[in-house]
Amino acid sequence: MKVLVGNLAMAGVAAAAMLHPAVAQAAAAPVSLSSLVAYVRNGDIYVSKNSTEKRLTTGGTHARPRWSPDGKSIAYLKGGLLWVMRADGSGRRQLSTRAAAGPSWSPDGKSIAFASLSCSGGPGVYKIAAAGGQAEVLFPRDCRGEDLPPEPSPVTARSGSLSERLSTDDAVAWSPDGTKVAFRGGDCESVYDACLSVGTVATGGEQTIAAYGGGSLQNKGFAVVPSWRSDGAKLAWTAYEKGETKATDQPVHLVEYDTKTRAKRTVGGALDREMAYLDAKRAMVTGQYGKGSWVMIVGLAGGARTPFHEGSQPSVQPVR
Structure with a gap:
């Protein structure tokens, strides 16, 4: 049964117990994971695998940490630009002066994909060597070989409601086999008001996997922050949908997509977002707990929830 946890009006474990006793019991027990989890709190990046955490950055404006495939480096955003550092926070270096959104490593660890303004005027996907160099266009395909557009000003913070802040998050996700990239927008924006695409790196072809408004669709919404x-075999993303009637509205939630059957299902609870898989049965998500956002461990089958650390935007270190 799906467990829905909304905004909790009272702080602390006692308040959580009133709505969901399992959460309070889990919070009292120590959590120990086999992998480090990177996450963001108050604009800085932390890592932890248990009750002890390590702060890797200071000064704020940090976002969207993403582990390299070998687990030795973290790509992240600082002031809206793409940076890389070692797993212990040392060796920080800026990779690009082009405004960037949510990075993702290629499976071989040699390149990093990120979103930025494309030649079409909408969000595009670029790749850059992890060692640094010139960014190249991946999507839209028609922008390949074209001069790069002027560098837009970096965006470091979004205002508005949770759904408004998420709706334009351009985080991308490179598939584990290296052949595809999932990203917000794409060619589907010529038909729909908002959409999520999976693009094939070799050919530049795109497949629409979620769409809102336009065409024959009367709904409104978005699908963002994809994660493989x-x-x-599965691709998850953060979604929001305003249906034709209030009864069909869906607040911010998580969708899991089967890449073979194309079946979709809702996982986690209300306001869960920014999912990163731990394994086939569990995921790290950003959820509402107490008075704020926490990184939570969520069971994908039964919905069991364990608070991990205060923060958001989790990324799980690959186990080698």
Whole structure:
């Protein structure tokens, strides 16, 4: 049964117990994971695998940490630009002066994909060597070989409601086999008001996997912050939908997509977002707990929830 946890009006474990006793019991027990989880709190990046955490950055404006495939480096955003550092926070270096959104490593660890303004005027996907160099266009395909557009000003913070802030998040996700990239927008924006695409790196072709408004669709919404399971069999994203009637509205939630059958299902609870797979049965998500956002461990089958650390935007270190 799906467990829905909304905004909790009272702080602390006691308040959580009133709505969901399992959460309070889990919070009292120590959590120990086999992998480090990177996450963001108050604009800085932390890592942890248990009750002890390590702060890797200071000064704020940090976002969207993403582990390299070998687990030795983290790509992240600083002031809206793409940076890389070692797993212990040392060796920080800026990779690009082009405004960037949510990075994702290629499976071989040699390149990093990120979103930025494309030649078409909408969001595009670029790749850059992890060692640094000139960014190249991946999507839209028609922008390949064209001069890069002027560099837009970096965006470091979004205002508005949770759904408004998420709706334009351009985080991308490179598939585990290296052949595809999932990203917000794409060619589907010529038909729909908002959409999520999976593009094939080799050909530049795109497949629409979620769409809102336009065409024959009367709904409104978005699908953002995609995340692949390590075997590539599942793709998850953060979604929001305003239906034709209030009864069909869906607040911010998580969708899991089967890449073979194309079946979709809702996982986690209300306001869960920014999912990163731990394994086939569990995921790290950003959820509402107490008075704020916490990184939570969520069971994908039964919905069991364990608070991990205060923060958001989790990324799981690959196990080698």
